[in-house]
Amino acid sequence: MSIPQPQTNPYPQAKPGAKHCRACGHTELEPFYRAPNIPIHCIRLIATREEALAVPRGDLELAYCPSCGFIQNTEFDFALLSYDENYEETQGFSPTFGKFAKELARKLVEGYGVRGQKLLEIGCGKGEFLLEVCKQGGNTGLGMDPAAVPGRLPEAQGVIEYVIDWYENHTGRTPEADVVMHRHTLEHIPEVAQFVRTVRTHMRSDALYFMEVPDVRRILEECAFWDIFYEHASYFTQGSLGRLHRRAGFRVLENVRAYNDQYILLYARPGGPNALLPEEDDLELLNTLVPQFKQAVVQEIARWQGLIRGWHAEGKKVVIWGAGSKGVSFLTTLGLQDEIEYAVDINPYKQGFYMPATGHKVVGPDFLEAYRPDVVLVMNPIYLPEIGKMLAERGLHPEMLGVGAR
Numbered sequence: 001m002s003i004p005q006p007q008t009n010p011y012p013q014a015k016p017g018a019k020h021c022r023a024c025g026h027t028e029l030e031p032f033y034r035a036p037n038i039p040i041h042c043i044r045l046i047a048t049r050e051e052a053l054a055v056p057r058g059d060l061e062l063a064y065c066p067s068c069g070f071i072q073n074t075e076f077d078f079a080l081l082s083y084d085e086n087y088e089e090t091q092g093f094s095p096t097f098g099k100f101a102k103e104l105a106r107k108l109v110e111g112y113g114v115r116g117q118k119l120l121e122i123g124c125g126k127g128e129f130l131l132e133v134c135k136q137g138g139n140t141g142l143g144m145d146p147a148a149v150p151g152r153l154p155e156a157q158g159v160i161e162y163v164i165d166w167y168e169n170h171t172g173r174t175p176e177a178d179v180v181m182h183r184h185t186l187e188h189i190p191e192v193a194q195f196v197r198t199v200r201t202h203m204r205s206d207a208l209y210f211m212e213v214p215d216v217r218r219i220l221e222e223c224a225f226w227d228i229f230y231e232h233a234s235y236f237t238q239g240s241l242g243r244l245h246r247r248a249g250f251r252v253l254e255n256v257r258a259y260n261d262q263y264i265l266l267y268a269r270p271g272g273p274n275a276l277l278p279e280e281d282d283l284e285l286l287n288t289l290v291p292q293f294k295q296a297v298v299q300e301i302a303r304w305q306g307l308i309r310g311w312h313a314e315g316k317k318v319v320i321w322g323a324g325s326k327g328v329s330f331l332t333t334l335g336l337q338d339e340i341e342y343a344v345d346i347n348p349y350k351q352g353f354y355m356p357a358t359g360h361k362v363v364g365p366d367f368l369e370a371y372r373p374d375v376v377l378v379m380n381p382i383y384l385p386e387i388g389k390m391l392a393e394r395g396l397h398p399e400m401l402g403v404g405a406r
Ligand SMILES: [Zn+2]
Pocket: 021, 022, 023, 024, 025, 026, 065, 066, 067, 068, 069, 070
């Protein structure tokens, strides 16, 4: 059986030069951060260094909406992106992330009684999370993703039906679902109001809705420029996320920060919008954080450049740990090349490939035994304990620094 390949662009209207807020329509946007000429795709696997250096690039300009708190890349062009089976987004190989996903699944099954039900996951990736909720609660899944790879998870056979395409082309199947969910999908979508309204319109009124996105509040507070990517068109706080869903006709049940405040989880049901939760009342805070970030990010970039160039000048071998989007964004924003030779990743599907734009080779932890790095920059400090353990098991005790750990 041939598998139809997705070719359509669900958001042709998302072109550079947006003048309005794609969440609320407000027109007085405040631009505050520019990252020109950055790679379009941060986590595509690249087979050769030459190809890696030649990846397509685009411009990013983040603008803040003072009316609803939403932050978007006004230069975003959806037509430049492609999501296919080479899109390797899975974080399922990390024990820490795996544990978090298991806890989320347990909350759906035990907290919301998701048992013997049918779940639709929009942007399911390879389907690891969907499978986990199915296994824990005896559920079945419908997973939609242009980058889905049926067969990657043998246990999913007979449990998950995959649709290798954009959800936007299959909205008619939404009413089949008792639970509609998406994790780390909405930040990739430019027309967020249109998307959430579409989901809401097609959902059954008794269905449960669950979603997860990165929290931009932490990015602003920590000056985490490495968490800003071309692929992320949209950036949320609890407030802007809550407002967006209420405007689309949801009653928000829970809107919480998780995973060391890196992510926001929102649980909702279709219904009349309820009052904002106290934690969603964040416009005043954002009015301070956004201008603060605008100033501080310049210094933060210079600080990292100085540190790494200093190590390099001393002859120290520096590697980054984490060949995902954060690593790519960190290296491209700092404009680093020879100062860092390798990127380490535990995902075996990434090893041997090259980082887009900068061309750093991705190696596995075992490679470090012979290479013996002096400094390991950990792109996500939440993994510091497990990485420290992996290094010690190989007789390595380099200086370890979490990027973003204060
Ligand atoms: Zn807005």
